[in-house]
Amino acid sequence: MLERIRSERVAHLVQSDIRAMTQRCVEVNGVNMGQGICDTPPPGEVIQGVTLALEKGANRYTRYDGVKRLRHALSERLARDNTLNVDPETEVVVTVGSTGAFAATVTALCNPGDRILLFEPYYGYHLNTARVAGLEVDMVPLNPADFTLDEQALEAKAKGARAIVVNTPGNPSGRVFTRDELTAIAQICQRHDLLCITDEIYEYFLYDDHAHISMATLPGMKDRTVTISGYSKTFSITGWRIGFVAAPRELAEPIGLVNDMYYVCAPSPLQYAVADTIQALDPDFYQSLAREYQAKRDRFCQLLDQVGLTPRVPEGAYYVLADISRLGCETSHQAAMTLLEEAGVATVPGSAFFSGPDGEHWTRFCFGRTDKTLEAAERQLLEWAERSNNAR
Ligand SMILES: Cc1ncc(COP(=O)(O)O)c(C=O)c1O
Structure with a gap:
């Protein structure tokens, strides 16, 4: 009886594969390379900033769109890093994570029944949040060989x-859209009068010579673009x-x-701490972050090649x-479970990112981990590869 007391809006929601995998990983004492939780330490400045903010009594609700110091810090850094000029008093809203930003955006700007386009592979929260807001979600597949934009596929879905x-840099694709790709998307947005919601949470995680371009800076796009980002990843503070x-x-x-209405405001002392840290860190911080993660990427991808998981x-x-x-x-779910049981390494099955069968030969690893965690995963995968080669 009680299970029937559930709104239609959330009827489609089930525990995600990511959570289920994490739970099983704990049970088998495995290494969790699945969930996008970074276990790398936050910068010292942000930790000190919280203590300071609490000592100064930052315990009250803040203005609904965030404290002045943070809105101004964000506006300055958007101008510096993204060449995006926004008014800190009217064009910035501090939110409860970029997840809260996305939820507030689709609720505020879209009507139930509206159609919203997601590139596939997609990030599951985008899909589910849009559905809970009553939207009809339509997938636009990226080219399967390299996850580049398939302009014709987008054009075919854009009307109406x-x-x-x-989402660039993209989860789980790892793509950083080029200027040409963004320009093509921008032109289609303008031709079909689409609102563009851009999730740029990984904007500082860039490898080789890939550069991040904010959609709102493309000609004609500022007025129809909502730029979303946050500090969960950049400062390793996912829980803040x-x-x-x-x-x-x-x-x-x-x-x-x-x-x-939903959140009142983001946590007050944490807003001050993030504001002061943005002001205190120089561009070096972001460059070394990218270098550090590129080293992790190189090392981990080399290992994957070595163990036959291309x-x-x-x-x-x-x-x-x-x-x-x-x-x-037969399925990516079975493969991910097998890898967890046999190698003790948790991943997220590709089916979590695709609406059809295209994800069944993929599994997703998150390499946003400390070197210690990466080493443990490496050891277990190498041992597993050796055992499974010997068994053949
Ligand atoms: C594409 C993307 N957007 C948003 C988030 C969540 O960000 P936040 O912690 O700011 O809500 C994630 C986390 O994995 C993500 O991958």
């Missing part, structure tokens, strides 16, 4: 849609829930109203899709 979600939206005043205002080497973010065909399983 309300919005499109762009500090994100933000940058958008034209007319869009930021309703997003702020929804943010106020990686799609990412250009940005900190996930890698690896080909699990060698396990000979």
Whole structure:
């Protein structure tokens, strides 16, 4: 009886494969390379910033769109790093993580029944949040060989849609969209009058010579783009829930109203700590972050090659899709479970990122881990590869 008491809006929600895998990983005492939780330490400045903020009594609700210091710090850094100029008083909303930013955006700017486009492979929260908001989600597959933009596939879906979600650097694809790709998306947005919601949470995780370009800086896009990002990943503070939206005043205002209604404000002392840290860190910090993660990527992708799980080497973010065909399983779920049981390493099955069967030969590793965790995963995967080679 009680299980029937569930709203239709959330009827489709089930425990994600990511959570289930994490639970099983704990049971078998495995190494968790699945969930996107970084266990690398946050910068010292942000930790000291919280103590300072608490000592100064930052215990009250803040303005619904965030404390002045953080809105101004964000506006300055968007101008410096993204060449995006926004008014800190009217065009920035501090949110409860970028997840809260996305939820507030779709609730504030889309109507139930509207169609929203997601590139596939997609990030599961985008899909589920849009569905809970009553939207119809339509997938636009990226080219399967290299996850580049398939312009024709997008054009075919664009007519009559309300919005499109762009995620660059992408989870789980690892793609950093080029200027040409973004320009093509921008032109389609303008031709079909689409709102563009761009999730740029991995904007500082860039490898080789890939550069991050914010969609809102492309000609004609500022007025129809909501830029979403946050500090979960950049400062390794996933549990703090500090994100933000940058958008034209007319869009930021309703997003702020929804943010106020659902969350009131982001945690006050944490807002001050993040603001001061953004101001204190120089560009070196972000460059060495990218270098550090590139070293992790290189090392981990080399290992995947070595153990026969061929990686799609990412250009940005900190996930890698690896080909699990060698396990000979029928589904990516079975393959990921086999890898967990046999090698003691948890991953996320490719099916979590695709609506159809295209994800069944992939599993996703998250390499946003300390070197110690990466070494443990490496050891276990090498031992597993040796055992399974000997067994053949
Ligand atoms: C693409 C993408 N957006 C948003 C998030 C969540 O960010 P936040 O912690 O700011 O809510 C993640 C986390 O894995 C992500 O991969």
